[in-house]
Amino acid sequence: LNAARAAAGSDPIILGRDQAYIGVMIDDLVTKGVTEPYRMFTSRAEYRLTLRADNADQRLTMLGIEAGVVGGRRATAFAAKSAELSRAAAVSRETVFTPKEAGALGIRVNADGQRRSIRDLLSFPDVTLDTFLSVRPEIATWSPQVREQITIDAGYAGYLDRQASDAEALRREEALALPIDLDYAAIGSLSNEVKEKLARVQPRTLGQAGRIEGMTPGALTALLSHVKKAPKPSGVPA
Numbered sequence: 456l457n458a459a460r461a462a463a464g465s466d467p468i469i470l471g472r473d474q475a476y477i478g479v480m481i482d483d484l485v486t487k488g489v490t491e492p493y494r495m496f497t498s499r500a501e502y503r504l505t506l507r508a509d510n511a512d513q514r515l516t517m518l519g520i521e522a523g524v525v526g527g528r529r530a531t532a533f534a535a536k537s538a539e540l541s542r543a544a545a546v547s548r549e550t551v552f553t554p555k556e557a558g559a560l561g562i563r564v565n566a567d568g569q570r571r572s573i574r575d576l577l578s579f580p581d582v583t584l585d586t587f588l589s590v591r592p593e594i595a596t597w598s599p600q601v602r603e604q605i606t607i608d609a610g611y612a613g614y615l616d617r618q619a620s621d622a623e624a625l626r627r628e629e630a631l632a633l634p635i636d637l638d639y640a641a642i643g644s645l646s647n648e649v650k651e652k653l654a655r656v657q658p659r660t661l662g663q664a665g666r667i668e669g670m671t672p673g674a675l676t677a678l679l680s681h682v683k684k685a686p687k688p689s690g691v692p693a
Contacts, residue, residue, distance in 0.1 A: 577609035
C-alpha cells in the first residue's frame with residue numbers, strides 16, 4: 456500500500472499502536488531495533504483490549520476509505536453499521552435503572568440507590584441484551600454484529616477505563632529520571648530477561664527504558680510504581 460502511495464507522491468499510511476497490532480509491531484521494530492527474532496505478543500500492545508477482531512472495521516475501515524482501497528459496497532455497509540452502532544451505544548448508555556427497576560427485570564444489584572445503565576448492567580452475570588427487551592424493544596432489531604460489539608464493550612468497560620488511565624500516567628511520567636544505583640533485581644514483578652536488560656543498559660529515564668527491546672507496558676508500569684515508592688537518593692531530580 457505505502458509503496459503504491461510513494462509512487463503516486465502521497466504520504467504513507469501509518470497505523471498507531473492503538474489502531475492495529477501491525478502498528479505495534481512496526482513501531483517496535485523502528486524505535487527499539489531488533490537483536491533477536493521478533494515475536495508479536497499481545498502483551499506488547501498497551502491498548503490490546505481495543506485491538507479486537509469484533510471492532511476491526513470500526514478501527515480501520517475509515518482509514519481504508521480515505522486511502523481509496525475500500526470499495527463502494529463495503530463503504531456503504533460500514534456507514535450503515537456505524538450509524539446503527541452509534542444509536543445502539545446511545546441506548547445502552549442513556550437507558551438507566553434504579554435498583555428496584557433492575558430487580559424487576561431479574562437483575563440482582565445492591566440496594567444503594569445508584570442508577571445503572573444497560574451498559575453497566577451487561578457486566579453482571581447472566582445479563583444479556585435480551586434482558587432489556589421489555590423496556591427497549593428496539594434491541595430486537597439490532598444486527599448480531601452490533602449486539603455482539605455492544606456486549607463486548609460493556610464487559611470490557613471497567614478495564615478499558617483503567618487501561619486509559621494507566622497509559623496517560625505513563626505518558627506523564629515518560630521523562631521520569633531513574634536512580635543511577637537502581638537495583639532492578641529487587642523489582643519482583645519483572646521477568647529475569649527484563650531485569651538483565653535493564654541492568655545492562657542502565658537507562659537514565661523511564662522513556663529510555665521503554666525503548667529497550669523486550670520491554671512491555673506491564674514492565675514499564677511495574678518499574679514506574681517501584682521508582683515512585685522508593686526513597687529518592689540525593690542528586691536525582693524529583
